[in-house]
Amino acid sequence: MKKFKVRKGNFLKSKNSTSNMMYNLLICLIPFIIFATYKNGIYPVIKGYGNLYLVFKPLIFVVIASFSCIMVEYLYYLIIRKERKTFNYLFSESFALIPGVFIGLIIPINTPIWLLILGSMIASLSKMLMGGLGKNKLNPALVGSLFITIIFSSFAGGYLNPLELDTISSATPLANMTASSYVLTYDNLVSPYGNLLDFFFGNIPGSIGETSSFLCIIAFIYLVVNKVIKWRIPISYIGTVIIMSLIMCLSKDIGLWFIGFNILSGGLLFGAVFMATDPVTTPISHEGQIIAGILLGLLTMAIRYLTPLPEGVLVSILIVNITTLLINYFSVKLFSKRWIEVGIIIFLLLIVGGFSFVIGSKIHNKEIDDSYKIISKQKDNNTTTYQVSGRGYTGSNSIKLKIVFKEDDIIKIEVIESNETYMKMIFNNDYLEKIISNQDNLDDLDTISGCTYTSKYIKEIVDKTMKDYFE
Amino acid sequence: MNKPVQIKRDENIDYNIQKYIKPEYVYIPLENKNGVVYKHLVKEGDYIYKGQVVAVNEGINFPIHSSVSGYATMGNNKIIDDGKKVKCIVIKNDFKEKYQKSKLSVKEKYTKQDFIDALRENGITGLGGSDFPTFLKYNIDKPKCLIVNAVECEPFVSCDKVVIHNYSDCILEAIDMIMEIMGIPRAIIGLKENNLDSINSFKKYLGTYPKIKLGFVKDAYPNGWERNLVRELLDIEYDKYPTEQGIIVSNVSTIYAIYEMFKYNRPLTERIITITGTGIKNRRNVKVKIGATISEIIANLDGYNNLKNPIFIAGGPMMGNSLPVDDVIITKDLNAVLVIEDDFEKNLPCIKCGKCIEVCPAGIYPVFIMNNGNNIDKLKELKPGKCIECGLCSFICPSKIEVREFVRMAKVKVSDR
Known part of the structure; x- marks a missing residue:
C-alpha cells in the first residue's frame, strides 16, 4: 500500500493564466508606446518643434509611472501588511505596473513629472486600499488619471505637444x-x-498614446x-x-x-x-x-x-x-x-x-451667426467705408474690421480690434491682402492652417459686407 | 448554451487489453458513492460461489455479486473511488472460479420483461461512471431511440475506446438485440468526430445493421455528458432524465456488459479500466475483477515511476478524486486510475474575468457561487444543484482557483437546508 498526497480540485488545467492575460495586455500596449513616441516626439522634432528629450518623453512617462506604482505596492506591503515582497511577486502576481503603464498613455504630454508620480501613487494606493488585486472596485489607472486631470486643469498649456500647439488649431x-x-x-x-x-x-491632438x-x-x-x-x-x-x-x-x-x-x-x-x-x-x-x-x-x-x-x-x-x-x-x-x-x-x-x-x-x-453687425457705413464720392464686427474664434464680436470699397472693388481691409489669439498669423500670412486680391472668388481662398477659424471668420465677415454693398 | 471546451492532448492508446483477474482478496463495499446502502446477505465463514448475490439494495431489489469464489470474512473498512471509507464484505479468492450450477443456463429468447429482469439480476450498472442501475433506465414504455455513448470525453481515459476496438462486432450485435427486444426503432452510436479508430471499428460491421447509425460530436468537453450528447445528436432538451423523452442513453461499455449477459447469462463481475499517468510505469487498459484493489493491480503492472509529489486519482483528470492511498476498491463505476505529479501552479486571487460562466455547461455562475459561499439565500438563487461537477470552471480559471470545490460545497450547503 502506497500513500499519496491528497489534492482537492481537478487535475487538468488550461494553459491560460492570469499572468498570461496580463502579459498579453502589455504586449498590446507596446505599439501604443511606439506610436506615442512617434506622434509626440519624433514627428515634432523632425518638424523642428522640440528637442531630443521630447522623443523619449512618452517612454519616460510610462517607465516613471510604472516604477511609482511598483514602489507604492512594495512599500504598502512592507509598512502596512509587514510583508517583504519580491519584485517578481509584484510583477507577475500582483501586476503592480499595469496601472502605471496605462497612466503613462492616457494623460497629457505636458503633465509635470511630479504630478505624474503623484497620480501613479494615488492609482496604486486606491488599488491596495481596496484590498489589492481582484478586490479593487475602481480601475486604478483611471483613478490616477482623473486625479491628474483635475489638478492639471488648473495649469496652462493644455493637452498638446509643441507641434500640435503650434500647427493645429x-x-x-x-x-x-x-x-x-x-x-x-x-x-x-x-x-x-x-x-x-x-x-x-x-x-x-489628444493624450499621449490613446489617439x-x-x-x-x-x-x-x-x-x-x-x-x-x-x-x-x-x-x-x-x-x-x-x-x-x-x-x-x-x-x-x-x-x-x-x-x-x-x-x-x-x-x-x-x-x-x-x-x-x-x-x-x-x-x-x-x-x-x-x-x-x-x-x-x-x-x-x-x-x-x-x-x-x-x-x-x-x-x-x-x-x-x-x-x-x-x-x-x-x-x-x-x-x-x-x-x-x-x-x-x-x-x-x-x-x-x-x-x-x-x-x-x-x-x-x-x-448660428447672429453676431454680424454693420457698425457704420460712410459714402464718400465713389468710396464707401464700412465698419463691421462679427464672430471670431474666441466669441461673438471678437473681430472688428474696416472695409473700404471703391466702385466695384474692395481696396482696403483693416483690423480695428480683435480678441483673436492667432491674429498675428493673419498678418504674417498677408491674409488680408490675399482676400483683396481674391475678392471675386472668395470661396476658393484657403484658410490658414494654425488659425483656421480666425481666417475663416474674417473671410465670412468680408463676404457678408460685400453682399450688403452690392445690394 | 455555452459551447463545450476543447481540451487538446495527444493520446497514444495501446489497444491490447492486459488481464489481471486473479486478485487474492475481493472487497464488496456495502455502500456506493451515491450513498446507496446495501444489505449484506452472507455470514463470516460462508463459502461463496462466483456470481453469488452477497448483498442487495433492498429499495429496488438490486443485487451485488461476488466476482470470485472463496470464503467470506467481514468488517474490513476500505475506501472507494470517492474517498469514502465503507464497510466491506471480504472474500478470500480460492481461484476456482466456481459457479453455482443453476446460474449457467443461457436464454435463447428474451421478452422485454425478461430482459429488464435479467439486467437487474445480473447487476448491470452504468459503466460510464454513474453507478446507476441499468434496468431502471430500460424500464420505460415505447422508447423512441437508443443512444450509445461512446464519446468518452475525459482526457487520458481510454477504456471505452479499447472496448470498441476489440469488441465492435459484439457491441453492434448487442445493440441490435436490445432494439429487437425493446422495440426501439433506431439507435445512434455517439462518437467523437476525430476518433477515427473507433469509427472505423464500427464501420467494418455496420453494413448489416441498417437501423444503427453513427452520430458525431465535436472533440470537446463535456460532450460525453448525457445532456450534451442528446442535444447534439437529436436536438432534444429534457428536464431531468432523457427517458422523459423516450431516449435511453447507455455507455458503450455497458452495452458490452449486456452482450456478455446475453451470451453467458452471468453477472457483471469484470470490467476494463485505464491505468495511466506519468507515475505509472506500464500504462494500459486492464481487465480486472470488480472488487479487487488497485494497489494489487498496479503492483502487477511493474509498479510506479518515482515522482516527487505523486497524487493518485480515481477517475479521469477532470472529474476524478485524489485519494490518500492506492488501496482502493474497484467498483463498477471506476473507469480509470491516474497517477501524476502534483506540479500545479498556486492560485492567485479571482480577477472576476467570468471565464467560468462562459464555459459552464450547466449554465450556472460558478464565480458568484464562490463569492457568496456564506450567504445561503443568495446561494439558493444561484442553483448550485445544477452543477454536474465536470470541472471545467477549475480547468479554465486563469487564476488556477479550484472553483468546482466551492460549487460542490455550496451544493451541500443548499441541499442541507
Whole structure:
C-alpha cells in the first residue's frame, strides 16, 4: 500500500493564466508606446518643434509611472501588511505596473513629472486600499488619471505637444467642439484636423498614446482571439455610441461622418478596449456586461454633449465601475429570471433612443451667426467705408474690421480690434491682402492652417459686407 | 448554451487489453458513492460461489455479486473511488472460479420483461461512471431511440475506446438485440468526430445493421455528458432524465456488459479500466475483477515511476478524486486510475474575468457561487444543484482557483437546508 498526497480540485488545467492575460495586455500596449513616441516626439522634432528629450518623453512617462506604482505596492506591503515582497511577486502576481503603464498613455504630454508620480501613487494606493488585486472596485489607472486631470486643469498649456500647439488649431477635437458651442459641421469638427483618416490613425491632438483608433482595433482583435478581455463591453459600448450618433445624424440632418467622429475622438476606442474591459472592475455575467456597455455609451455621449466636460470616456468608465457592484448584485438576484435582464437591456436601448433626441435638441447642424453687425457705413464720392464686427474664434464680436470699397472693388481691409489669439498669423500670412486680391472668388481662398477659424471668420465677415454693398 | 471546451492532448492508446483477474482478496463495499446502502446477505465463514448475490439494495431489489469464489470474512473498512471509507464484505479468492450450477443456463429468447429482469439480476450498472442501475433506465414504455455513448470525453481515459476496438462486432450485435427486444426503432452510436479508430471499428460491421447509425460530436468537453450528447445528436432538451423523452442513453461499455449477459447469462463481475499517468510505469487498459484493489493491480503492472509529489486519482483528470492511498476498491463505476505529479501552479486571487460562466455547461455562475459561499439565500438563487461537477470552471480559471470545490460545497450547503 502506497500513500499519496491528497489534492482537492481537478487535475487538468488550461494553459491560460492570469499572468498570461496580463502579459498579453502589455504586449498590446507596446505599439501604443511606439506610436506615442512617434506622434509626440519624433514627428515634432523632425518638424523642428522640440528637442531630443521630447522623443523619449512618452517612454519616460510610462517607465516613471510604472516604477511609482511598483514602489507604492512594495512599500504598502512592507509598512502596512509587514510583508517583504519580491519584485517578481509584484510583477507577475500582483501586476503592480499595469496601472502605471496605462497612466503613462492616457494623460497629457505636458503633465509635470511630479504630478505624474503623484497620480501613479494615488492609482496604486486606491488599488491596495481596496484590498489589492481582484478586490479593487475602481480601475486604478483611471483613478490616477482623473486625479491628474483635475489638478492639471488648473495649469496652462493644455493637452498638446509643441507641434500640435503650434500647427493645429490648439485643442483636442472634443474640446474644440465644446468651445464652438456644439455646431456640428464637418468644417467645424473634422476639417481643422485633416479628415477622418487622420482621426482613424490617431494623427490628432489628444493624450499621449490613446489617439490611434487603428491600433485599438488591432489590439481588440488580438485580445479577443487570445480570450483576454470581456468583448461584450466594448462591442455594446461602441454599438450604443453608433446608434446614438446615427439617430442624431438622421434627426438633425448631419452627415454620417458624425458617427466616425464620435467613435474616433476622445480616446473612446482606447477606453472601450482597455479600460472598460478591466476584468476586476466590470460586471461578470454576460447580460451585465452588455448593460455596462450600453450605460457607458449613454454616459459618454451625455457627458460630451450635455456637460461642459469635453472628454467623457474616463469619467463614464469610473461611474460604470461603481454600478458594477449593483449589476453583479442583480445578476445573482435575477439568475433564474434572466428574461428580466434582457428586458432591462431592451429598456436601456429605448432610453438610448430617447436620449439621442434630447441631445439632438442641444446641438446645431449649421453655424448660428447672429453676431454680424454693420457698425457704420460712410459714402464718400465713389468710396464707401464700412465698419463691421462679427464672430471670431474666441466669441461673438471678437473681430472688428474696416472695409473700404471703391466702385466695384474692395481696396482696403483693416483690423480695428480683435480678441483673436492667432491674429498675428493673419498678418504674417498677408491674409488680408490675399482676400483683396481674391475678392471675386472668395470661396476658393484657403484658410490658414494654425488659425483656421480666425481666417475663416474674417473671410465670412468680408463676404457678408460685400453682399450688403452690392445690394 | 455555452459551447463545450476543447481540451487538446495527444493520446497514444495501446489497444491490447492486459488481464489481471486473479486478485487474492475481493472487497464488496456495502455502500456506493451515491450513498446507496446495501444489505449484506452472507455470514463470516460462508463459502461463496462466483456470481453469488452477497448483498442487495433492498429499495429496488438490486443485487451485488461476488466476482470470485472463496470464503467470506467481514468488517474490513476500505475506501472507494470517492474517498469514502465503507464497510466491506471480504472474500478470500480460492481461484476456482466456481459457479453455482443453476446460474449457467443461457436464454435463447428474451421478452422485454425478461430482459429488464435479467439486467437487474445480473447487476448491470452504468459503466460510464454513474453507478446507476441499468434496468431502471430500460424500464420505460415505447422508447423512441437508443443512444450509445461512446464519446468518452475525459482526457487520458481510454477504456471505452479499447472496448470498441476489440469488441465492435459484439457491441453492434448487442445493440441490435436490445432494439429487437425493446422495440426501439433506431439507435445512434455517439462518437467523437476525430476518433477515427473507433469509427472505423464500427464501420467494418455496420453494413448489416441498417437501423444503427453513427452520430458525431465535436472533440470537446463535456460532450460525453448525457445532456450534451442528446442535444447534439437529436436536438432534444429534457428536464431531468432523457427517458422523459423516450431516449435511453447507455455507455458503450455497458452495452458490452449486456452482450456478455446475453451470451453467458452471468453477472457483471469484470470490467476494463485505464491505468495511466506519468507515475505509472506500464500504462494500459486492464481487465480486472470488480472488487479487487488497485494497489494489487498496479503492483502487477511493474509498479510506479518515482515522482516527487505523486497524487493518485480515481477517475479521469477532470472529474476524478485524489485519494490518500492506492488501496482502493474497484467498483463498477471506476473507469480509470491516474497517477501524476502534483506540479500545479498556486492560485492567485479571482480577477472576476467570468471565464467560468462562459464555459459552464450547466449554465450556472460558478464565480458568484464562490463569492457568496456564506450567504445561503443568495446561494439558493444561484442553483448550485445544477452543477454536474465536470470541472471545467477549475480547468479554465486563469487564476488556477479550484472553483468546482466551492460549487460542490455550496451544493451541500443548499441541499442541507
